[in-house]
Amino acid sequence: MSDRKLSPVLPTPRQVTREPTRRSFFRTLFYKDSVCAWIFVAPALIGFTVFYLVPCIRAIHISLTDWNLLRPPRFVGLQNYARLWADGQFWNAMRVTLLYVLYNIPIQTVIGLLLAALLDRVGRSVALRAIILAPYLIANVIAAILWFWMLDPLLGFINALLQSMGFARIPFFSDQQLALPTIAAVNIWRHMGFVALLFYTGMQAIPRSLYEAARIEGAGPWSSFWNITLPLLRPTLVFVLVTSIIGSFQIFDTIAVTTLGGPVNSTRSIVWYIYESSFEYYKMGYASAMSCVLFVCLTVVTIVQMRILRSGQSELS
Amino acid sequence: MKSSDSSNRKRLNRARWFGYAILALFALISLGPIWIAVKTALSDSKTLFSDASSFLPQDPTLFNLQRVLGFADPADPRMAQMSYGKIDFFRALTNSVVFTLLAVIPQIAFSAMAAFAFARLQFVGRRLIFFLFLCATMIPAIVLFIPNFILIKDLGWLNTYQGMAAPYALMTPFAVFFLRQMFLSTPRELEECARIDGASYVSIFFRIVLPFHRSALATLTIITSLSAWNEFFWPFLVGRSESVRVMAVAINAFRQQQAGGTPDWSGLMACTVLGIIPIFILLLLFGRKVVESFQYAGPK
Numbered sequence A: 001m002s003d004r005k006l007s008p009v010l011p012t013p014r015q016v017t018r019e020p021t022r023r024s025f026f027r028t029l030f031y032k033d034s035v036c037a038w039i040f041v042a043p044a045l046i047g048f049t050v051f052y053l054v055p056c057i058r059a060i061h062i063s064l065t066d067w068n069l070l071r072p073p074r075f076v077g078l079q080n081y082a083r084l085w086a087d088g089q090f091w092n093a094m095r096v097t098l099l100y101v102l103y104n105i106p107i108q109t110v111i112g113l114l115l116a117a118l119l120d121r122v123g124r125s126v127a128l129r130a131i132i133l134a135p136y137l138i139a140n141v142i143a144a145i146l147w148f149w150m151l152d153p154l155l156g157f158i159n160a161l162l163q164s165m166g167f168a169r170i171p172f173f174s175d176q177q178l179a180l181p182t183i184a185a186v187n188i189w190r191h192m193g194f195v196a197l198l199f200y201t202g203m204q205a206i207p208r209s210l211y212e213a214a215r216i217e218g219a220g221p222w223s224s225f226w227n228i229t230l231p232l233l234r235p236t237l238v239f240v241l242v243t244s245i246i247g248s249f250q251i252f253d254t255i256a257v258t259t260l261g262g263p264v265n266s267t268r269s270i271v272w273y274i275y276e277s278s279f280e281y282y283k284m285g286y287a288s289a290m291s292c293v294l295f296v297c298l299t300v301v302t303i304v305q306m307r308i309l310r311s312g313q314s315e316l317s
Numbered sequence B: 001m002k003s004s005d006s007s008n009r010k011r012l013n014r015a016r017w018f019g020y021a022i023l024a025l026f027a028l029i030s031l032g033p034i035w036i037a038v039k040t041a042l043s044d045s046k047t048l049f050s051d052a053s054s055f056l057p058q059d060p061t062l063f064n065l066q067r068v069l070g071f072a073d074p075a076d077p078r079m080a081q082m083s084y085g086k087i088d089f090f091r092a093l094t095n096s097v098v099f100t101l102l103a104v105i106p107q108i109a110f111s112a113m114a115a116f117a118f119a120r121l122q123f124v125g126r127r128l129i130f131f132l133f134l135c136a137t138m139i140p141a142i143v144l145f146i147p148n149f150i151l152i153k154d155l156g157w158l159n160t161y162q163g164m165a166a167p168y169a170l171m172t173p174f175a176v177f178f179l180r181q182m183f184l185s186t187p188r189e190l191e192e193c194a195r196i197d198g199a200s201y202v203s204i205f206f207r208i209v210l211p212f213h214r215s216a217l218a219t220l221t222i223i224t225s226l227s228a229w230n231e232f233f234w235p236f237l238v239g240r241s242e243s244v245r246v247m248a249v250a251i252n253a254f255r256q257q258q259a260g261g262t263p264d265w266s267g268l269m270a271c272t273v274l275g276i277i278p279i280f281i282l283l284l285l286f287g288r289k290v291v292e293s294f295q296y297a298g299p300k
Helices: A002-006 A013-018 A025-029 A032-062 A079-085 A088-121 A126-137 A140-150 A157-164 A179-204 A208-216 A221-232 A234-249 A253-257 A270-280 A284-309 B002-041 B063-069 B077-081 B089-120 B126-136 B141-154 B161-169 B173-183 B188-196 B201-212 B214-230 B233-238 B247-257 B265-296
Strands: none
Touching: A032 A284, A032 B089, A032 B126, A032 B141, A032 B161, A032 B173, A032 B201, A079 A284, A088 A126, A088 A179, A088 A221, A088 A234, A088 A270, A088 B002, A126 A179, A126 B002, A126 B265, A140 A157, A140 A179, A140 A253, A140 B002, A140 B214, A140 B247, A140 B265, A179 A234, A179 A253, A179 B002, A179 B265, A208 A221, A221 A234, A234 A284, A253 A270, A253 B233, A253 B247, A270 A284, A270 B141, A284 B141, B002 B265, B063 B089, B063 B265, B089 B126, B089 B161, B089 B173, B089 B201, B089 B214, B089 B247, B089 B265, B126 B173, B141 B161, B141 B233, B161 B233, B173 B214, B188 B201, B201 B214, B214 B265, B233 B247, B247 B265
C-alpha cells in the first residue's frame, strides 16, 4: 500500500525498503544481538504460549460453549454464566470457599507472626526453623492422609487420647459442622511454619537499633512488637497475605483425599466443584465458566488487598 | 535500683523460657503427626486398636514397608491375616522420581536461558513478554488445567510421562522471574570484560552467569523439585494409570480403594512414611540450604 503511494516520488518500490535512515520492523526484530536473544527466549516462550497464553484464551472460549468432550462443542453464548448465576450449588461452593478462607487465613497469619517473633527474639537456630518448616515440605496429600489417620474416629491417635482423658470421640471429618474447620486446621498445620519463616525473614531486616531505642524508652516486648515490628513488616505481610489468600481460595488437594466434598456439600469448595463438573461429569463449558468467574474474583480480591494494605510503601527506607 | 534491675532480668528470663516453651510446643505439633505415622507404619495391623494412644509401636516390624513396596514374601503368613489394599508403591516412587526429573531439569535450563535474555539482552517485546509471564502467576491453576487437559488428551499423551511433565518442562513463570531477579545482580564488569575479550552471549551465559549464580540455581532446584515431588492435582488429572502415577496420586488411589470398609491404615502410613523419607534426607543433608531457600525465595 505505502509503496504504491510513494512510487511517484521514488523510482522503484525496491529502493523504499533499502532506505537507510529507517530500520524496518523485520530488521529490528532480527538484528545481531536479537537473534541470540530470541534463541534464548524461544523454549520458554513456546512453553508459555502453549501452556499458559493459549489455554487462558481457550478457557474463555470453552466457557461460551456446551461441550462434553464426546460431541463437538456447541456455541451457547453466555448461557453458562446465566446458569451459574441460578445454580445453588455454585453459590454454596462460593460460600464454603469463603468460609474456608476465613477459618484458614487469620489463624495461620497470627500463628505465623507469633512463631516468627519468637524465632526472632529467643531462638534463631536453623534446626528449629527446619523442624517448623517440615510440614510445608511434605505433600498436601500426605498431610491430609496423616491427619485423616490422626483424627480417625475409631483408631485415630487424637480420638484415642480424647477418650483416655474422658472425652467423647469426635468424628472430625464426617461431621457437617466440623469438616471444613478440620480441613482448615490441617492446612494451617502445613503452612504455619512457612508463613512464620517468611515473617521471620522480614523481621530480620528491621534494624536492631530501633528495638534498643524503644527499650531505653521503657517499651516492653509487647509494645515494641505492635509499634515497631508490625508496621515495618508490612511489605512482607502484604506478600504473605496476598499469596496465601489466593492459594486458600483454591483449596482442593485436602478435600480430594479426605471428604470428597461431603458430608452434605459442607466441604464442596469452588475448585472441587469445578473439578467435579469438568472431570467427573464432563461439563467442560460450565466448568470453564466457573473457573473464569473464580479468576475474576481472585483478581478483584488481590487488587482490593493491594489497595487496602498499600503494598508498595514501607516505613523503612 | 539494683534490686529492680535484677527483678527485671528475672522477668526477662522468665519471658525467654516461656518463649522457648511455646517454640518447643510448635516443634512438637509440627513433628508429632509425622512420628505417629512412623509409629503406625512400624506396627502390626492387628495392634492398631489396642495401641491407638501409645507413642511407640509394640513389636516394631518392617513388614508394612516391605509389603507396600512389593518386597514381602507372598507366602508370609501375615499376608493372609488381613485383607490388605493393593498397591505397588515402589512403582509410584519410581514414577515420582521420573516425573520430578522430567519436570525440573528442562524447566530450570530453559527458564535460566529466558531469564538471561530478560535480564541482559535487547529484543523487541522484551517488556511485554516479561509482563505477560508475570501475569501468568496470577491465573488460578484450575483455569489452565481444563484446556491443558484437553490439549494433552488430543495429543494422545494421557497417562504418559511427557503428558504429566510437559506443562512444567519448558518454563514456569516463577522460575523465570526468580532467576531474572538473580541474573540482574551479576556484576556488570565481569560481563563487560568478557564482551571485550570477544566472548559471545552464549559463552557469557555458560561461563560467567551460570557459575556465578550457582547458589541461586541450587535454591531454585530445591524449590521446584520439592513442588514437583509433592504435586498432586495435575498428575491426578492426566496420569492416573498405575504405570505412570506418582506417589501422591497413588496414595490417594490407595486411600479411596477402601473407601467403604476400614482403610488399610498401616499400609497407608507405610506409604506416607516412604513419601516423607526423601524430604527428611534432604533436610538432614542440606538443612540450612533448604531453609534458606524457602526463606529468601519468597517475597522477591
